[in-house]
Amino acid sequence: MLCLRRGRHSGNGASGEGTEVDYEFLIDDVLKKITLDKKEGRFLVKDEESTYEADIQYISPGIISILIGQKSFRVYVVKDNGKRYVYFQGQHFTVQEPADESGSAHAGVEGSQEDKLVVKAPMPGKIIKVYVKEKEEVRKNQTLAIVEAMKMENEIKSSIDGFVKKIHVAEGDLVGSEMPLIELENIE
Amino acid sequence: MFKKILIANRGEISVRIIKACREMGISTVAVFSEADRNSLHVFSADEALCIGPAPAIESYLNIDRILEAANKTGAEAIHPGYGFLAENADFVKRCEEEGIVFIGPNSKAMQLVGDKVRSRQTMEKAGIPIIPGMKRIPSAMAEYAAEAQRIGFPVMIKASAGGGGKGMRIVHSEKDLGAGLEAGQREAKSAFGDESVYLEKYIEEPRHVEFQVLADNHGHVVHLFERECSIQRRHQKIVEESPSQALDPELRAKMGDTAKKVIEVSGYNNAGTVEFLLDKNKNFFFLEVNARLQVEHPVTEFITGIDLVHQQIAIASGEKLTFSQGELKQKGHAIECRIYAEDPKNNFLPSAGKVHFLKEPSGPGVRHDSGIYSGCDIPIFYDPILAKLIVWAENRHVAQKRMISALDDYVILGIQTTIGFLKDVIAHPKFQAGETTTSFIEKYFAQWGGKEKTEEARLIAALASAFDSQSKSSGPRIVTDGDVVPSPWQTLGKWRLGGGN
Numbered sequence: 001m002l003c004l005r006r007g008r009h010s011g012n013g014a015s016g017e018g019t020e021v022d023y024e025f026l027i028d029d030v031l032k033k034i035t036l037d038k039k040e041g042r043f044l045v046k047d048e049e050s051t052y053e054a055d056i057q058y059i060s061p062g063i064i065s066i067l068i069g070q071k072s073f074r075v076y077v078v079k080d081n082g083k084r085y086v087y088f089q090g091q092h093f094t095v096q097e098p099a100d101e102s103g104s105a106h107a108g109v110e111g112s113q114e115d116k117l118v119v120k121a122p123m124p125g126k127i128i129k130v131y132v133k134e135k136e137e138v139r140k141n142q143t144l145a146i147v148e149a150m151k152m153e154n155e156i157k158s159s160i161d162g163f164v165k166k167i168h169v170a171e172g173d174l175v176g177s178e179m180p181l182i183e184l185e186n187i188e
Numbered sequence: 189m190f191k192k193i194l195i196a197n198r199g200e201i202s203v204r205i206i207k208a209c210r211e212m213g214i215s216t217v218a219v220f221s222e223a224d225r226n227s228l229h230v231f232s233a234d235e236a237l238c239i240g241p242a243p244a245i246e247s248y249l250n251i252d253r254i255l256e257a258a259n260k261t262g263a264e265a266i267h268p269g270y271g272f273l274a275e276n277a278d279f280v281k282r283c284e285e286e287g288i289v290f291i292g293p294n295s296k297a298m299q300l301v302g303d304k305v306r307s308r309q310t311m312e313k314a315g316i317p318i319i320p321g322m323k324r325i326p327s328a329m330a331e332y333a334a335e336a337q338r339i340g341f342p343v344m345i346k347a348s349a350g351g352g353g354k355g356m357r358i359v360h361s362e363k364d365l366g367a368g369l370e371a372g373q374r375e376a377k378s379a380f381g382d383e384s385v386y387l388e389k390y391i392e393e394p395r396h397v398e399f400q401v402l403a404d405n406h407g408h409v410v411h412l413f414e415r416e417c418s419i420q421r422r423h424q425k426i427v428e429e430s431p432s433q434a435l436d437p438e439l440r441a442k443m444g445d446t447a448k449k450v451i452e453v454s455g456y457n458n459a460g461t462v463e464f465l466l467d468k469n470k471n472f473f474f475l476e477v478n479a480r481l482q483v484e485h486p487v488t489e490f491i492t493g494i495d496l497v498h499q500q501i502a503i504a505s506g507e508k509l510t511f512s513q514g515e516l517k518q519k520g521h522a523i524e525c526r527i528y529a530e531d532p533k534n535n536f537l538p539s540a541g542k543v544h545f546l547k548e549p550s551g552p553g554v555r556h557d558s559g560i561y562s563g564c565d566i567p568i569f570y571d572p573i574l575a576k577l578i579v580w581a582e583n584r585h586v587a588q589k590r591m592i593s594a595l596d597d598y599v600i601l602g603i604q605t606t607i608g609f610l611k612d613v614i615a616h617p618k619f620q621a622g623e624t625t626t627s628f629i630e631k632y633f634a635q636w637g638g639k640e641k642t643e644e645a646r647l648i649a650a651l652a653s654a655f656d657s658q659s660k661s662s663g664p665r666i667v668t669d670g671d672v673v674p675s676p677w678q679t680l681g682k683w684r685l686g687g688g689n
């Protein structure tokens with residue numbers, strides 16, 4: 001009997017053997033649905049295409065061995081901030097659980113607009129230079145600021161023709177990845 | 189021999205030097221910035237001192253604080269590693285004044301090889317081949333044409349204040365020279381505020397080939413053969429190997445002798461590297477001397493069996509070289525890949541953050557020189573090099589396969605690294621064929637997105653994630669987001685001490 005704590009899943013079995021659990025994951029932003037069914041220590045795995053029988057074991061913390069038929073996979077998994085970083089056979093995956101259905105589609109549309117208008121730090125670093133002032137007019141691809149990390153300078157460019165609405169940082173500030181630096185405004 | 193050495197560096201090279209000291213029975217002092225309190229080199233050393241705030245200029249480049257640390261701990265010598273103060277002649281001088289041995293060349297030689305113009309003149313006088321070029325900026329445009337004829341086409345126009353490729357232009361014939369010069373001057377003016385440009389011979393399909401040299405304080409100089417470092421990105425070496433596919437025994441001997449001569453005329457001692465450019469017709473030209481231990485030194489250690497850090501320390505303590513040129517042999521083939529905290533799928537943006545999980549590759553002929561561990565933080569303040577993966581095998585073909593296998597076996601989770609990119613570089617047919625030039629990456633890897641993920645791969649990733657999300661009942665896991673790591677007594681379930689279920 002599985003003891004489930006997290007993830008978007010729904011059991012449809014009543015009890016004992018044959019408890020099916022559905023999972024939905026965003027794997028590098030691609031949705032993947034699978035169903036797991038534990039039977040006599042092994043798993044029946046279903047995806048959109050077929051059903052597999054898998055033997056899954058923990059080897060040590062962060063390392064999982066999966067046997068599907070004779071095929072052997074050694075998979076590394078760590079979890080951080082709601083994301084799982086998964087690696088096997090030379091490939092990396094970022095795995096997330098999808099946001100609630102009710103809000104997700106809506107948030108997606110808003111997000112893309114906001115993405116354009118809020119200029120975010122592409123990486124953790126230090127603000128070396130801010131070239132613009134609030135209310136200043138900017139052109140697409142104009143350099144707005146420079147962020148430095150690990151001895152490399154990166155130019156932050158405007159994605160639109162517009163105005164600078166708000167500047168959140170000053171030269172010398174340390175910023176985290178995805179932190180808003182500058183807000184832009186479309187020309188009315 | 190020294191009893192205690194201070195290592196004025198951080199990261200993998202600091203750890204590498206600490207290990208060599210331990211093997212030689214020498215006690216070690218690490219220095220660290222406030223951002224590096226939990227870095228690997230700090231707890232690898234016998235003693236460790238904080239020398240200032242995170243920015244390198246206030247810590248790893250702070251000569252006063254480093255000398256203070258050496259005096260306080262009674263370190264008799266300082267090993268500078270590479271980067272930071274490693275090629276700073278003022279630092280070497282201060283060490284000499286304070287009676288602390290600098291593990292590297294003397295300050296006079298350091299000054300000479302550090303001055304590109306002066307060292308070029310010295311080398312030219314000594315008959316060392318240098319890239320033909322103009323000796324000064326002409327006053328009249330007409331002079332350029334005459335100089336271009338003397339040097340021979342194709343020529344390269346270079347900005348005299350330049351660097352980073354700006355203002356650089358290749359001109360193949362006299363009729364294009366005027367337009368090329370005008371454009372070069374315009375570019376130089378806008379990039380550096382100085383429009384002066386000069387001409388240099390353009391080296392076609394160049395390879396970067398360098399020779400490792402050791403010189404003791406008693407006049408003995410040997411070279412430890414070449415390393416080819418043609419695989420570069422933004423003028424940074426990323427893959428190095430030895431032997432070079434471009435050298436035959438005759439050329440190797442000739443270049444080796446030239447490298448030794450460079451060292452002799454510079455009055456250089458300790459370990460150094462003489463860099464050459466090799467053109468497609470096997471002409472070689474002196475570039476510069478790297479007056480330090482190189483990042484890629486393990487390649488040479490593998491093929492010669494000589495530990496270069498041990499040698500550096502022995503030479504600095506006044507010992508004589510214990511082997512002659514004739515006793516040195518190249519054996520097998522070695523390749524090194526530099527592992528950087530950069531995102532190759534996103535224009536190689538630096539990727540600072542936490543290493544949540546590290547699995548180091550291992551096996552016959554595999555060496556991993558590393559400055560990281562599972563759980564360490566990669567600060568934004570320093571060079572993005574995390575580690576180096578070096579392999580050795582009896583020939584190049586096997587070395588290449590071994591490198592690919594080791595890169596596959598190398599797991600760093602939590603930050604982006606260049607591991608996947610390097611694997612494709614090593615696996616590339618042109619690399620396999622030994623057709624390596626300094627434009628290799630530009631030519632074959634201008635766009636790189638990694639391999640397309642298959643549905644099967646996504647299934648495995650989903651399966652592992654689903655299994656991991658049930659981990660409370662199924663087994664241990666690594667938790668890093670503030671959850672408490674489950675105790676083995678909760679997760680091991682049916683196991684009992686002493687077995688017998």
